[in-house]
Amino acid sequence: MEELSAAESDSADDTGGTGTVSVEETVPVEETVIATRALTKRYRGGQLAVDGLDLTVPAGSVFGFLGPNGSGKTTTIRMLMGLIEPTSGTARVLGQPMPRATRAVLPHVGALIEGPALYGFLSGRDNLIRYDSADPTADPRTRRTRVAASLDRVGLTAVAGKKAKAYSLGMKQRLGLAAALLQPRRLLVLDEPTNGLDPQGMREIRSLVRELASDGTTVFLSSHLLDEIEQVCTHAAVMAQGRLITQGPVADLAAGARGRLVVTTPDPADAARVLKEQGVADVVVAEERVTGEPPDRELAEVNAALVAAGVRVRGFGVERASLEDAFVALTGEGFDVAG
Incomplete structure (x- = not known):
């Protein structure tokens, strides 16, 4: 030092x-x-x-x-x-x-x-x-x-x-x-x-x-x-x-990135399949939580498609973007995020 x-x-x-x-x-x-x-x-x-x-x-x-x-x-x-x-x-x-x-x-x-x-x-x-x-x-x-x-x-x-x-x-x-x-x-x-x-x-x-x-x-x-x-x-x-x-x-940097679509459901595999069909990219399944990049369409239609497919939706929404999301959006890569 x-x-x-x-x-x-x-x-x-x-x-x-x-x-x-x-x-x-x-x-x-x-x-x-x-x-x-x-x-x-x-x-x-x-x-x-x-x-x-x-x-x-x-x-x-x-x-x-x-x-x-x-x-x-x-x-x-x-x-x-x-x-x-x-x-x-x-x-x-x-x-x-x-x-x-x-x-x-x-x-x-x-x-x-x-x-x-x-x-x-x-x-x-x-x-x-x-x-x-x-x-x-x-x-x-x-x-x-x-x-x-x-x-x-x-x-x-x-x-x-x-x-x-x-x-x-x-x-x-x-x-x-x-x-x-x-x-x-x-x-x-x-x-x-x-x-x-x-x-x-x-x-x-x-x-x-x-x-x-x-x-x-x-x-x-x-x-x-x-x-x-x-x-x-x-x-x-x-x-x-x-x-x-x-x-x-910091708030402005995070706001410049799109948040993640989050679906909470006991049917994660079915939810992931429907989300991909609806244009959701980068779908990730973690137990009963399914996330992805929001598509360029009305999110209410995506939710309706999940329900129509028999997916039991317990939670649906877009999480606020984090600084990590902003960095990845700007550079296309990530690095350590552990605190």
Whole structure:
């Protein structure tokens, strides 16, 4: 993981020039927290990791950055945080150009990228103390209070004295998140924050994200889990093979896809046969539940055909489309949906 603090921003600000670039001391409040235009990253050998990305993240949103592993999400985040330079295009974070304005921007940003970087021989508490002491904006007089509050927020108080090398992957993820939350942040950037967590841990992290958003923090959350994005995010962008497929409010993205026709019946085999005859595609039978893509005809006629064929219909309707339905409609493929 690259954990970014105000202290580390000095090294991140080095873009290969011979002098220090002057940037504003304060970061203005912006309606758009992240904005990229034609952002592109091509690695040596010609690999195109991010291709012409135009991304807009509204202030106050929980923004899901969604795509299969290898779709360019982490590369994009590294460019946004000033860790690598784009091949072309621009990126602005909190209204400032990155990577040029890292010194002004990063003190307002908490980040957990590619897993936590920890000192295994130190305890969880001492790791956080070390992170906090590296931040020149942090008041040393309140350091231990700040660290204790951060540990409590992610549920690690009971194991704070345990060496980090003995932590499970999920515990390390929590500790990395605690480091990102040591100071109040205007923007929190999380790359696969539930990686390694059990279902209970996932629920706790989702609850924490909602709490942070309600306090006014914009959360930019990268994930390959559709279910995770749909549960916690207000807005989302979908990446595939380095390109932006779509972005917008989560509800609007799902609304753009057709829902599934659902028939509940004790006669699933007969129902499936009739639905296919009525033009329903992709018919799936799961016990007494039969689903399919609605046909381009009046659904009342489909229901009537089921009844006329002697199918005992106990339920009939169209389910609201999910984010998974929207992704499949846009790309013709799917990926992990487990939460």
